[in-house]
Amino acid sequence: xxxxxxxxxxxxxxxxxxxxxxxxxxxxxxxxxxxxxxxxxxxxxxxxxxxxxxxxxxxxxxxxxxxxxxxxxxxxxxxxxxxxxxxxxxxxxxxxxxxxxxxxxxxxxxxxxx
Amino acid sequence: xxxxxxxxxxxxxxxxxxxxxxxxxxxxxxxxxxxxxxxxxxxxxxxxxxxxxxxxxxxxxxxxxxxxxxxxxxxxxxxxxxxxxxxxxxxxxxxxxxxxxxxxxxxxxxxxxxxx
Numbered sequence: 001x002x003x004x005x006x007x008x009x010x011x012x013x014x015x016x017x018x019x020x021x022x023x024x025x026x027x028x029x030x031x032x033x034x035x036x037x038x039x040x041x042x043x044x045x046x047x048x049x050x051x052x053x054x055x056x057x058x059x060x061x062x063x064x065x066x067x068x069x070x071x072x073x074x075x076x077x078x079x080x081x082x083x084x085x086x087x088x089x090x091x092x093x094x095x096x097x098x099x100x101x102x103x104x105x106x107x108x109x110x111x112x113x114x
Numbered sequence: 115x116x117x118x119x120x121x122x123x124x125x126x127x128x129x130x131x132x133x134x135x136x137x138x139x140x141x142x143x144x145x146x147x148x149x150x151x152x153x154x155x156x157x158x159x160x161x162x163x164x165x166x167x168x169x170x171x172x173x174x175x176x177x178x179x180x181x182x183x184x185x186x187x188x189x190x191x192x193x194x195x196x197x198x199x200x201x202x203x204x205x206x207x208x209x210x211x212x213x214x215x216x217x218x219x220x221x222x223x224x225x226x227x228x229x230x
Contacts, residue, residue, distance in 0.1 A: 041223070042223055043204060043206075043223045049218070089156075101159045101170050101172070102219065104149075104157040105156065107156055107157070
């Protein structure tokens with residue numbers, strides 16, 4: 001079945017450090033891929049997405065490239081800020097047999113210290 | 115415009131009781147999905163409703179049920195509560211069913227259920 005595997009956290013960085021959160025997926029065909037972010041006390045919100053191979057999603061300084069050959073969608077940011085502290089979820093969306101749902105990874109908690 | 119609204123935000127129940135959670139989607143959104151979030155299992159899909167019809171269901175026992183009303187508001191019900199049902203229950207809405215659009219879901223802040 002479809003699944004998403006994220007690197008386990010928590011991840012703790014200093015402000016302005018480089019961030020990578022690894023995400024790999026298992027799916028038949030060509031899923032759409034997403035990164036969602038959950039700030040403390042809030043619901044999830046879409047951070048970025050990519051719908052086909054080699055697409056790069058970007059938003060708020062975050063980037064992720066859809067790599068079909070490695071079935072990966074790693075999240076990167078060149079210089080993190082304290083305000084980036086949150087839980088990050090990788091997800092895929094795939095239509096199969098007429099039904100559809102988003103499948104989420106377990107989340108990676110990021111803490112950025114000043 | 116107003117976001118997804120979930121009520122109640124917090125509730126405490128005892129084993130064996132039942133609970134009903136409510137979700138009001140963003141105005142104009144007709145698809146509502148429910149997820150259970152726990153530290154151990156992460157986000158698990160419960161079900162999705164579109165135009166008052168359940169389109170998809172996750173792997174949860176029959177104690178978990180839901181419905182959607184003509185105004186797109188949705189409720190989920192959990193009967194005969196167990197300790198393991200303690201979780202954050204998240205509702206998400208979208209204009210169209212997942213898979214037909216961008217895959218972007220708009221989430222509420224969740225209802226945190228504690229079962230004692």
